Amino acid sequence: MQYRDLGASGIRVSRLCFGSLTLGPLCASLPLAEGAALLSAAFAQGVNFVDTAEQYQTYPYIRAALAGLPPEDAARIIIASKTFAETDIQAAWAVEDARLALNRNRLDIMLLHEVRDDADFASRRGAWQLLQQMKQNGLIRAIGISTHSAAMAAQAAELPEVDIIHAMFNQAAIGILDGGLPEMRAAFCLAKANGKGVYSMKALAGGALMHQAKDALLWAFSQPDVDAVAVGCRDYAELVTNLGWLAGEEPTEAAVIKHIDRNMVFDKEPRCHGCGRCVERCAAGALRLGPDGQAEWEKSRCLYCGYCIAACPWFCLSFC
Ligand code: SF4
Ligand code: SF4
Secondary structure, eight states, rough: OOOEEOSSOOOEEEEEEEGGGGGGGTTTOOOOHHHHHHHHHHTTTTTOEEOOGGTTTTTHHHHHHHHHHHOOHTTEEEEEEOOOOSSHHHHHHHHHHHHHHHTTTEEEEEEEEEOOSSSHHHHHHHHHHHHHHHHHTEEEEEEEEESBBBBHHHHHTTTOOOOEEEEETTTTTTBBBBBBBBHHHHHHHHEEEEEETEEEEOOOOTTTTTGGGHHHHHHHHOOOTEEEEEEEESSSSHHHHHHHHHHTOOGGGGGOOOOOOOOOEOOTTTTTOOOOHHHHHOOOOEEEEOOSSSSEEEEEGOOOOOHHHHHOOOEEEEEE
């Protein structure tokens, strides 16, 4: 396993970051023991970096996996979480919730989750200021933003308070907003020059690039200004296949990655009220309200992030 410093943050991470979204209720809904075992297997292979978020509901998996390690090894696992908090009170709650749920006195990394643009960042000023204060008080080691937007990544690259940028980046440029690969690359280059740590998300575009998974993964790891790549997996075969490819090996027959062709399932009748919350939540533009007033899904635009699932108060959406 290769390791890199996350910019000037003083945090050193494995180049493969375990993206935990896939474990939880927004995706595979693995039983607690199964998800924790997958994380433990990754730790045993040298992975020391886990990406999560309050919205993913995967803290219990991480806590269970950490509990299986000797305390000194558990302390070396770097956990990055994210919050949609807008106000200082919401951010304080998010940090406290993460500290308690993960059984950590100090958080490694806390990011503002999916910052869309200037206006969105400004609307979360209270939360951002609170994160800065908590870092000064030693409750968080590093702070920053996650974003799908190349323009926002470029802006964050010039903000002195930002330590870490976590951004959408994949071979097919799926899901990159306000620009494409050249703009996102330029933002990463600027971020590195300014001492930021950069780790990318959605190397497989949430599953849309599974048919070319090896190429897409190796491409993501070959990008010079990307310190680490968050990759989700839903079973042991995927994990060992990804790790094998990174080590220059071919997977064994027993660990052949499957082409996962997932579909959104709408349980619309009679529950979809056409409230539009899922549409509003989907930054990729993969959802809209159809002529019948109910939500419609456009598969080719979907990143399989699962955010819409959490947004629906009537639990109409799921993946199969
Ligand atoms: S429809 Fe949108 S919010 Fe839902 S999983 Fe796809 S990209 Fe994510
Ligand atoms: S959030 Fe749920 S109820 Fe509202 S439009 Fe979307 S699927 Fe329908």
